[in-house]
Amino acid sequence: xxxxxxxxxxxxxxxxxxxxxxxxxxxxxxxxxxxxxxxxxxxxxxxxxxxxxxxxxxxxxxxxxxxxxxxxxxxxxxxxxxxxxxxxxxxxxxxxxxxxxxxxxxxxxxxxxxxxxxxxxxxxxxxxxxxxxxxxxxxxxxxxxxxxxxxxxxxxxxxxxxxxxxxxxxxxxxxxxxxxxxxxxxxxx
Amino acid sequence: xxxxxxxxxxxxxxxxxxxxxxxxxxxxxxxxxxxxxxxxxxxxxxxxxxxxxxxxxxxxxxxxxxxxxxxxxxxxxxxxxxxxxxxxxxxxxxxxxxxxxxxxxxxxxxxxxxxxxxxxxxxxxxxxxxxxxxxxxxxxxxxxxxxxxxxxxxxxxxxxxxxxxxxxxxxxxxxxxxxxxxxxxxxxxxxxxxx
Amino acid sequence: xxxxxxxxxxxxxxxxxxxxxxxxxxxxxxxxxxxxxxxxxxxxxxxxxxxxxxxxxxxxxxxxxxxxxxxxxxxxxxxxxxxxxxxxxxxxxxxxxxxxxxxxxxxxxxxxxxxxxxxxxxxxxxxxxxxxxxxxxxxxxxxxxxxxxxxxxxxxxxxxxxxxxxxxxxxxxxxxxxxxxxxxxxxxxxxxxxxxxxxxxxxxxxxxxxxxxxxxxxxxxxxxxxxxxxxxxxxxxxxxxxxxxxxxxxxxxxxxxxxxxxxxxxxxxxxxxxxxxxxxxxxxxxxxxxxxxxxxxxxxxxxxxxxxxxxxxxxxxxxxxxxxxxxxxxxxxxxxxxxxxxxxxxxxxxxxxxxxxxxxxxxxxxxxxxxxxxxxxxxxxxxxxx
Numbered sequence: 001x002x003x004x005x006x007x008x009x010x011x012x013x014x015x016x017x018x019x020x021x022x023x024x025x026x027x028x029x030x031x032x033x034x035x036x037x038x039x040x041x042x043x044x045x046x047x048x049x050x051x052x053x054x055x056x057x058x059x060x061x062x063x064x065x066x067x068x069x070x071x072x073x074x075x076x077x078x079x080x081x082x083x084x085x086x087x088x089x090x091x092x093x094x095x096x097x098x099x100x101x102x103x104x105x106x107x108x109x110x111x112x113x114x115x116x117x118x119x120x121x122x123x124x125x126x127x128x129x130x131x132x133x134x135x136x137x138x139x140x141x142x143x144x145x146x147x148x149x150x151x152x153x154x155x156x157x158x159x160x161x162x163x164x165x166x167x168x169x170x171x172x173x174x175x176x177x178x179x180x181x182x183x184x185x186x187x188x189x
Numbered sequence: 190x191x192x193x194x195x196x197x198x199x200x201x202x203x204x205x206x207x208x209x210x211x212x213x214x215x216x217x218x219x220x221x222x223x224x225x226x227x228x229x230x231x232x233x234x235x236x237x238x239x240x241x242x243x244x245x246x247x248x249x250x251x252x253x254x255x256x257x258x259x260x261x262x263x264x265x266x267x268x269x270x271x272x273x274x275x276x277x278x279x280x281x282x283x284x285x286x287x288x289x290x291x292x293x294x295x296x297x298x299x300x301x302x303x304x305x306x307x308x309x310x311x312x313x314x315x316x317x318x319x320x321x322x323x324x325x326x327x328x329x330x331x332x333x334x335x336x337x338x339x340x341x342x343x344x345x346x347x348x349x350x351x352x353x354x355x356x357x358x359x360x361x362x363x364x365x366x367x368x369x370x371x372x373x374x375x376x377x378x379x380x381x382x383x384x
Numbered sequence: 385x386x387x388x389x390x391x392x393x394x395x396x397x398x399x400x401x402x403x404x405x406x407x408x409x410x411x412x413x414x415x416x417x418x419x420x421x422x423x424x425x426x427x428x429x430x431x432x433x434x435x436x437x438x439x440x441x442x443x444x445x446x447x448x449x450x451x452x453x454x455x456x457x458x459x460x461x462x463x464x465x466x467x468x469x470x471x472x473x474x475x476x477x478x479x480x481x482x483x484x485x486x487x488x489x490x491x492x493x494x495x496x497x498x499x500x501x502x503x504x505x506x507x508x509x510x511x512x513x514x515x516x517x518x519x520x521x522x523x524x525x526x527x528x529x530x531x532x533x534x535x536x537x538x539x540x541x542x543x544x545x546x547x548x549x550x551x552x553x554x555x556x557x558x559x560x561x562x563x564x565x566x567x568x569x570x571x572x573x574x575x576x577x578x579x580x581x582x583x584x585x586x587x588x589x590x591x592x593x594x595x596x597x598x599x600x601x602x603x604x605x606x607x608x609x610x611x612x613x614x615x616x617x618x619x620x621x622x623x624x625x626x627x628x629x630x631x632x633x634x635x636x637x638x639x640x641x642x643x644x645x646x647x648x649x650x651x652x653x654x655x656x657x658x659x660x661x662x663x664x665x666x667x668x669x670x671x672x673x674x675x676x677x678x679x680x681x682x683x684x685x686x687x688x689x690x691x692x693x694x695x696x697x698x699x700x701x702x703x704x705x706x707x708x709x710x711x712x713x714x715x716x717x718x719x720x721x722x723x724x725x726x727x728x729x730x731x732x733x734x735x736x737x738x739x740x741x742x743x744x745x746x747x748x749x750x751x752x753x754x755x756x757x758x759x760x761x762x763x764x765x766x767x768x769x770x
Contacts, residue, residue, distance in 0.1 A: 233418055234424065235424070235425055235447065236424075236447055236469070236472065236765070236766050237469055237472035237554055237555060237766065239424070240472055240473065240516070240554055241553070241554060243535065244535070244536070244539075244540070244553075247519075247531065247532060247535050247536030247540075248532045248533075248535075248536025248537050248540075249536055249537065249540045251536075273447070274447060274449055276445075276446065276447060276448055276449060276769075278445050278446050278448065279417060279425055279446045279447070282417055282418060282425075282446070286418055308465060308466060308469065309449045309450070309451075309454065311454065311457065312449050312450040312451075312453070312454055313450050313453060314448050314449060314450045315449050315450065332555060333553075333554050333555065335553060
């Protein structure tokens with residue numbers, strides 16, 4: 001259910017919001033998708049939540065993707081409206097060096113733990129979050145595991161095969177040995 | 190207590206009297222017999238294997254019949270079944286619970302995760318085997334192991350408790366194969382395959 | 385008082401959060417991570433005034449296995465194995481949810497028979513999962529018999545059916561991208577139908593044992609109320625949301641697979657208390673049996689696997705696919721860079737989001753009620769922590 005009119009309404013209100021251009025052969029969800037400038041994320045979210053035509057009251061999920069080649073983190077918000085039964089995807093891009101964005105927890109309290117998880121595992125700071133502490137890992141855990149350049153520090157519980165251990169190849173030695181990526185099998189079973 | 194429970198055991202002398210039976214044995218043996226017949230595990234589930242452990246306590250597999258009754262506190266438990274993935278954040282709690290159990294205490298490592306990390310062998314947050322924290326008596330393979338496999342482990346543990354007496358002195362972890370019964374089954378299977 | 389607490393408790397971010405707020409005549413109580421009633425390794429720190437809870441904070445991560453990172457290092461078929469172990473009470477539904485996402489990436493067509501098998505095993509697993517809830521919730525409240533009936537007897541029969549089709553009891557790896565692993569064996573549909581028939585009187589028995597048990601009703605009615613607005617704002621989905629009133633069910637609202645072909649109702653509650661959350665799950669079992677009976681009656685012939693290679697490389701792109709699991713909306717967000725492994729995979733676990741409501745629910749209730757509220761949320765820690 002692709003809803004371009006939803007995007008149009010958001011753009012009419014916030015001119016610096018753009019719809020990501022549809023690249024040929026790229027797969028994407030059919031839902032409306034807008035790219036929001038990081039500094040505008042809270043006003044846009046507030047608009048989506050409070051506007052009667054939008055009424056996005058249910059935060060489905062939020063997460064972040066580490067595009068290390070472009071040197072950005074992309075935050076992805078999936079919102080749903082329980083009244084209108086439509087969904088929208090928000091995206092915001094922030095620089096990897098200054099990984100900070102404003103928290104949307106005051107708008108949907110359900111984003112609380114999800115933002116904490118992104119903070120914990122991806123190392124993105126959410127300003128204005130009421131309780132921004134590590135949620136999965138313990139305090140003092142070195143690094144942010146979901147980053148692509150994560151370096152694992154071996155401790156006494158480890159076997160030395162961990163992803164990100166220095167000296168191991170990027171995909172991990174065991175998989176190379178299995179030959180998981182070699183060749184394409186014929187289709188059909 | 191009827192004499193039948195001891196019939197198969199050679200450490201027992203049974204004397205028949207006109208009014209009943211008299212049993213003579215050593216206190217060591219008797220305590221071991223009592224100990225192995227009432228192994229009380231700690232109610233301690235970590236992950237998927239905990240569901241199979243619960244199934245083992247429930248009606249169909251009914252571990253009560255081998256004297257295995259789960260206890261909610263480590264102070265009353267003899268056995269700790271590590272049922273699931275031990276992650277590094279949980280590791281201090283596992284160690285603490287182990288040390289809260291009274292001696293003699295036994296540990297069964299249930300499933301691939303607690304044996305060696307299993308499907309999470311390359312994870313940044315999983316301890317690769319519970320034997321990196323606490324000594325393990327029996328390893329049960331499987332992901333998760335079936336309740337029957339856990340039953341075999343309990344029988345193997347009973348066998349191990351029995352062997353304490355054989356050693357002639359009380360040592361907590363005697364030099365012997367940790368999973369005697371499992372090994373015997375394995376050997377028998379290999380012999381059967383060869384023939 | 386507050387200073388005493390500070391010196392006695394162990395260090396940890398959760399304690400630090402609450403200690404700042406500990407007032408006169410208040411204390412902190414640690415629940416878990418090893419506690420017989422937390423359904424896994426959840427740690428909750430309660431702030432108490434006497435026996436009344438004034439605040440609560442969850443400490444997660446005691447089962448954080450780093451699945452999302454591992455998925456970046458595994459090929460797509462290998463991830464199905466990991467998805468089994470996320471929500472280990474309904475592994476079929478996890479497989480299905482992940483396969484939906486990959487199929488969206490690959491734009492694969494699924495044979496009708498495969499969809500029927502998926503609905504059958506998905507609904508059977510939903511029932512099995514609700515049976516675990518039924519049994520353990522009974523134990524939390526103080527009734528042991530329901531556990532032996534639901535968990536020990538009836539759930540084992542479902543596991544027997546699963547064992548026939550894939551050989552595993554808990555972690556199935558059965559639903560594959562493009563279809564299912566194997567066709568159902570000869571006579572399996574008949575055995576499912578026989579099981580449905582056997583279960584009909586047993587469901588009545590379930591009601592006698594627990595649903596209309598006066599002690600159970602006293603312990604759960606009115607306890608831990610969650611309003612519909614609050615639930616939606618938190619993002620609570622599944623039975624926990626429907627107990628508060630909204631009829632939000634992906635199977636009805638955005639039908640995927642072949643759910644639009646089946647007749648079933650979406651049970652809802654009114655008050656959003658523990659009893660309603662229990663009741664919704666109890667009624668969902670009946671509805672799932674309805675779906676299974678319809679699927680068995682119209683079970684089609686045909687292939688069970690679509691045309692998907694053993695190694696596949698989806699195109700560049702990203703998708704998010706949702707699926708109505710037994711605990712709510714289970715979503716998989718996959719970013720593909722054109723290789724045989726996902727560039728990024730994020731799981732939207734229903735339990736994780738639902739558990740956020742705990743803080744709201746327990747305020748003002750006593751410690752014994754916390755156990756009832758925890759049980760009624762029916763979360764799986766494997767999924768919460770991943």
